[in-house]
Amino acid sequence: METVTGTANLDHAPLEAGAELRAAPRFTLLIRAAKLVSAQGEFVCVIRDVSETGVSVRLFHALPGCKHFALHMPTGTVYEITNVWERGNEAGFSFDQTVNVPQLIGESGEYPKRGLRLGVCFPVTVVTLTDRSEAVVENLSQQGARIACDGLLAIDQTMRIAMPGADGSVRDVRAKVRWRRGSDYGVVFEDTFALGEFARLAARLQAPALLEE
Numbered sequence: 021m022e023t024v025t026g027t028a029n030l031d032h033a034p035l036e037a038g039a040e041l042r043a044a045p046r047f048t049l050l051i052r053a054a055k056l057v058s059a060q061g062e063f064v065c066v067i068r069d070v071s072e073t074g075v076s077v078r079l080f081h082a083l084p085g086c087k088h089f090a091l092h093m094p095t096g097t098v099y100e101i102t103n104v105w106e107r108g109n110e111a112g113f114s115f116d117q118t119v120n121v122p123q124l125i126g127e128s129g130e131y132p133k134r135g136l137r138l139g140v141c142f143p144v145t146v147v148t149l150t151d152r153s154e155a156v157v158e159n160l161s162q163q164g165a166r167i168a169c170d171g172l173l174a175i176d177q178t179m180r181i182a183m184p185g186a187d188g189s190v191r192d193v194r195a196k197v198r199w200r201r202g203s204d205y206g207v208v209f210e211d212t213f214a215l216g217e218f219a220r221l222a223a224r225l226q227a228p229a230l231l232e233e
Contacts, residue, residue, distance in 0.1 A: 053215060055092045055136050058167035060227030062138045064091075064219035068110075072121055075101065076112045081230040083111050086224040094136060095125070136218075137161045140225050145182040146171060157183065162218045164195070164208040173197050175204055181207070186220035 026029070052067040056077070063084065065077040075091065083106050091099040091113070101113035138160050146153045147168055153171030165181075177197045185191035194210040213221065223230045 034168075053136055054094065055138065056084075057090040057092055058086050058088070060086065062140065062222065064138075064215065064222055065227075067091075068120060070124060072115075072118050074104070074112060074114045075099075076110060079111060079193045079221045080111045080216050081109070084227060084230065089113065090131060097124070135161045135163055138222050140222060142184065142225055146173070147180045147182065148173070148177060154194075155181075158204070160222075162209075162213040162215065164198070164206065167205050167207060168203050169205055170203060173200065175200060179207070184221065184224065186217045186224060188224065199215075 026193065054077075055065050056063045056065050058134060061084070061222055063079070063081075065079050067075060067077050069076040082162050083103065087103050089101050089103065091101050091230055093099075099119060100116040102116060103111060104114050105112045110167055140157065141152040144155050144157055144158050144167065146155045146167070148171075151171055153169050155167045155169035155171070158166045167181075179195055179197070181193045181195050182190055195207040197205055198208050220231060
């Protein structure tokens with residue numbers, strides 16, 4: 021479990037917006053990946069500081085222009101939050117309700133901890149040794165994806181998936197089939213995404229203007 025101390029960067033919030041946040045006991049949570057869900061899509065963030073009333077995060081691009089978000093933890097726990105400040109790629113939020121800080125830090129929840137999975141949908145091309153098929157990614161993580169593909173794929177079959185890159189280019193990702201249900205397949209990547217690349221790809225797929233601000 022990450023280190024917990026008595027200092028928090030929530031003090032970076034403007035005085036009028038951050039007074040209530042600073043009134044609560046403060047903790048520092050070091051490098052915990054999560055996702056911010058808004059009307060514009062699902063975006064990767066890294067939680068840095070947390071208290072009973074607020075949280076600050078690091079982003080890999082500009083923040084979507086809405087005020088209300090849902091913070092999804094890897095365990096499946098969800099916290100409703102409201103943006104109160106933004107500076108560069110850092111932002112502070114207030115919790116809409118008081119949270120159990122030790123539970124958030126320990127990430128105890130209903131579901132086991134797992135990697136971030138984003139509900140993004142986009143077309144890709146699947147290339148095997150004998151065939152080439154069009155497919156659609158239905159959700160995406162750093163380590164793999166669920167795809168819908170009309171081509172017939174075998175369990176443990178290797179392939180290349182031509183998909184958008186974080187920089188707007190096309191990237192070939194080596195992958196292997198892990199499961200199949202009808203025309204849906206679970207694939208694991210041999211070329212995994214670094215967190216920053218994964219975050220920027222998510223922004224490019226859903227709201228590319230965030231990468232330009």
